[in-house]
Amino acid sequence: MTAREARLALAHLWFAVGAFGLAAMMGVMQGQSRANTALPFRSPKLFYLSVTAHGVLMALVFTTFFIMGLGYVLCRTTFDRPLVAPRLAWVSFWVAVAGTVAAAAMILLGKATVLYTFYPPLQAHPLFYIGATLLVVGSWGWGAVMLLNTRAWRREHPGAPLPLAMHGIVATVVVWYLATAGVAAEMLFLLIPWSLGLRETVDPVLARMLFWWFGHPLVYFWLLPAYVVWYAVLPRQAGGKLFSDSLGRVVFVLFILLSTPVGLHHQFLDPGISGDWKLAHTFATYAILFPSLVTAFTIVASLEIAGRMRGGTGLFGWIRRLPWDQPFFTAVALAILTFVVGGFGGMINAAYGMNAMIHNTAWVQGHFHLTVGTASALTFMGAAYWMWPRLTGKPLRLLALAKVQPYLWFVGMLIFSTVNHITGLLGMPRRVYDASYGGEPITHTWQDWTGLSALGGSILFVSAMSFVLVLVATAVGNARETDLSFEYSEALERPTARTTWDRLGLWTAVAVVLVLLAYAWPIWDLLQLERFGSRGFAVP
Amino acid sequence: MRVDPYERAWMWASAVMIVAFVATIAYGAVTQSYHPPSHVETIDPKQVWSSPSFQPLGVVERADGSIEVRVIAHMFAFQKPEIEVPAGRRVTFRLSSVDVIHGFQIVGTNANTMVMPGYVSEFTTVFEKPGEYLIVCNEYCGLSHHVMHAKLIVTPRAR
Ligand code: HEM
Ligand SMILES: [Cu+2]
Numbered sequence: 001m002t003a004r005e006a007r008l009a010l011a012h013l014w015f016a017v018g019a020f021g022l023a024a025m026m027g028v029m030q031g032q033s034r035a036n037t038a039l040p041f042r043s044p045k046l047f048y049l050s051v052t053a054h055g056v057l058m059a060l061v062f063t064t065f066f067i068m069g070l071g072y073v074l075c076r077t078t079f080d081r082p083l084v085a086p087r088l089a090w091v092s093f094w095v096a097v098a099g100t101v102a103a104a105a106m107i108l109l110g111k112a113t114v115l116y117t118f119y120p121p122l123q124a125h126p127l128f129y130i131g132a133t134l135l136v137v138g139s140w141g142w143g144a145v146m147l148l149n150t151r152a153w154r155r156e157h158p159g160a161p162l163p164l165a166m167h168g169i170v171a172t173v174v175v176w177y178l179a180t181a182g183v184a185a186e187m188l189f190l191l192i193p194w195s196l197g198l199r200e201t202v203d204p205v206l207a208r209m210l211f212w213w214f215g216h217p218l219v220y221f222w223l224l225p226a227y228v229v230w231y232a233v234l235p236r237q238a239g240g241k242l243f244s245d246s247l248g249r250v251v252f253v254l255f256i257l258l259s260t261p262v263g264l265h266h267q268f269l270d271p272g273i274s275g276d277w278k279l280a281h282t283f284a285t286y287a288i289l290f291p292s293l294v295t296a297f298t299i300v301a302s303l304e305i306a307g308r309m310r311g312g313t314g315l316f317g318w319i320r321r322l323p324w325d326q327p328f329f330t331a332v333a334l335a336i337l338t339f340v341v342g343g344f345g346g347m348i349n350a351a352y353g354m355n356a357m358i359h360n361t362a363w364v365q366g367h368f369h370l371t372v373g374t375a376s377a378l379t380f381m382g383a384a385y386w387m388w389p390r391l392t393g394k395p396l397r398l399l400a401l402a403k404v405q406p407y408l409w410f411v412g413m414l415i416f417s418t419v420n421h422i423t424g425l426l427g428m429p430r431r432v433y434d435a436s437y438g439g440e441p442i443t444h445t446w447q448d449w450t451g452l453s454a455l456g457g458s459i460l461f462v463s464a465m466s467f468v469l470v471l472v473a474t475a476v477g478n479a480r481e482t483d484l485s486f487e488y489s490e491a492l493e494r495p496t497a498r499t500t501w502d503r504l505g506l507w508t509a510v511a512v513v514l515v516l517l518a519y520a521w522p523i524w525d526l527l528q529l530e531r532f533g534s535r536g537f538a539v540p
Numbered sequence: 541m542r543v544d545p546y547e548r549a550w551m552w553a554s555a556v557m558i559v560a561f562v563a564t565i566a567y568g569a570v571t572q573s574y575h576p577p578s579h580v581e582t583i584d585p586k587q588v589w590s591s592p593s594f595q596p597l598g599v600v601e602r603a604d605g606s607i608e609v610r611v612i613a614h615m616f617a618f619q620k621p622e623i624e625v626p627a628g629r630r631v632t633f634r635l636s637s638v639d640v641i642h643g644f645q646i647v648g649t650n651a652n653t654m655v656m657p658g659y660v661s662e663f664t665t666v667f668e669k670p671g672e673y674l675i676v677c678n679e680y681c682g683l684s685h686h687v688m689h690a691k692l693i694v695t696p697r698a699r
């Protein structure tokens with residue numbers, strides 16, 4: 001990677017890390033606020049503002065910028081050829097930065113306290129919607145750069161299958177394009193004209209449908225790059241081999257097909273949508289468990305190979321031999337472990353009937369802090385430990401801190417998330433400044449737990465700050481380490497020819513048909529109703 | 541494509557498990573018409589207060605002897621804030637919002653629905669256990685979202 005190319009990747013990654021650090025500070029205060037700790041500046045307005053900023057910065061900004069940076073690194077180093085279209089890459093970066101700054105400014109000025117889901121008829125300042133849209137437009141440019149590079153590489157390697165990492169990144173780009181079509185429609189046709197006063201009303205159910213068309217595949221946009229790291233980097237760093245390269249390819253194709261036609265499972269409790277459509281989306285939701293289960297097997301088998309190559313014996317003896325003191329490895333391994341737990345919770349969320357028990361309760365925040373907040377985020381932290389020395393040419397500093405940081409995150413998250421799952425089952429709603437409802441007796445069952453949740457949040461915060469500190473210390477250090485390069489997993493059996501599963505264009509076409517089937521009809525049904533839109537309600 | 545026999549077995553087991561999940565849900569949906577609240581009915585949010593389908597508000601006995609509860613959600617309260625229904629009877633809730641999206645969750649039960657301006661939410665349930673229940677709004681609806689709540693009183697069934 002040339003210095004210029006490294007700078008491109010680092011610009012994205014630093015921006016992501018900055019957003020993460022800022023959002024972590026908000027997270028810890030939210031945890032305290034929910035525990036009714038007497039912070040001097042505690043107020044409902046600040047709480048909801050903070051939750052909006054935390055959700056946007058974590059779920060949309062940190063993830064997107066990190067994935068873009070990681071994508072550049074993977075693309076440049078697995079293809080091993082100069083990056084095509086660097087100009088487009090930089091322009092896209094600045095568009096995304098400008099959009100983020102505009103949206104964040106509106107949030108911090110208190111003109112967009114609508115949370116990161118921005119459901120109308122709550123209405124934000126137009127710049128919030130425009131800024132968020134620009135962030136997405138910037139990411140589209142990144143996707144185009146990934147595809148242009150893939151085409152360039154393919155021309156030079158006719159008939160060869162893509163490196164698995166790029167197979168996964170191209171799948172990520174496809175999922176992202178399919179997903180963002182929904183939110184782009186929501187922004188361009190509904191929210192932006194409505195917030196500018198060019199449109200008097202919007203239909204909240206239609207808006208939510210378009211939002212969740214985007215919102216569910218969004219989670220696969222967070223997850224697929226993590227899977228890429230699990231498949232293409234982890235086995236190598238653990239000292240083993242990838243158990244199956246070809247199944248990895250199947251897995252990414254299945255995500256292209258199934259990520260999007262599932263969004264109605266976020267709207268189980270919405271009026272205006274028939275139960276049959278909700279049921280159809282439920283089936284696809286369960287089908288998408290399959291690629292994750294296959295991944296679980298492949299990754300554990302790869303780690304077993306690594307453990308045995310390191311001299312581990314016996315049924316479980318190999319586990320102890322894995323490099324549990326290496327920051328990259330522990331971060332990623334603990335992320336995977338967490339994801340198993342989060343996956344079980346997900347099956348409950350998706351169960352048509354059980355969903356009503358937990359919908360919009362604290363359970364949900366417990367769930368997604370395990371999945372995006374750990375499976376993805378902790379994998380990204382590990383990936384940062386892997387990339388920083390290789391991008392900067394400097395070895396990791398504060399190594400001891402880097403070694404304990406993933407464990408801290410894991411423990412903090414275990415506490416935070418377990419408590420939130422419990423209080424959710426007890427009925428405590430999510431997204432509330434104070435859940436005591438004037439001291440109603442039943443609220444004591446959950447209020448007693450909030451201190452523990454805040455403790456988990458504080459441990460998470462210490463871990464988050466340690467992570468940022470290690471990266472900063474590494475970057476300002478001046479020791480040189482020149483022999484590190486980006487290395488990828490070797491598979492037990494390396495595919496030599498392209499198969500059906502490598503035909504990503506074909507699968508994308510099938511996915512488009514599935515999305516249309518899953519959405520065109522229910523949206524059509526909705527449009528047939530005599531609908532009454534809503535005017536906007538600004539949050540003071 | 542060569543697949544390791546253990547992994548193949550795992551994949552079959554996964555597939556069977558998924559089919560079992562889906563079959564269970566489909567069975568419940570088809571034979572017991574078990575669906576989450578999915579009522580399709582629209583209403584002009586400006587007309588909700590005066591709409592005949594919400595007048596009078598609160599608990600109404602229907603012609604067929606079943607009970608209907610009509611609730612309007614607004615920033616930041618439910619009307620009416622106190623609802624009293626008998627245990628062991630079928631109760632149909634009908635709800636709508638006059639401003640933003642709200643939630644309606646009866647804590648300790650699985651009664652939970654979104655309340656949207658422009659739409660009528662409806663679900664039917666039976667409360668077996670008499671007592672007082674807390675109702676909360678569980679969708680963010682503005683800066684006083686956390687104070688939006690109501691009370692449900694389930695009275696013991698008449699002997
Ligand atoms: C320092 C670590 C973290 C702490 C202490 C923390 C804490 C919290 C708390 C207390 C809430 C508010 C819950 C509520 O009242 O409903 C929240 C919401 C949220 N968090 Fe985190 N969090 C952390 C890290 C993360 C990470 C890494 C992500 C994702 C990458 C994330 C994504 C979110 C999202 C999407 C929300 C939802 C906001 C909403 O409901 O609108 N958080 N977090
Ligand atoms: Cu409300």
Ligand SMILES: [Cu+2]
Binds near residue numbers: 642677678679685686
């Ligand atoms: Cu509310």
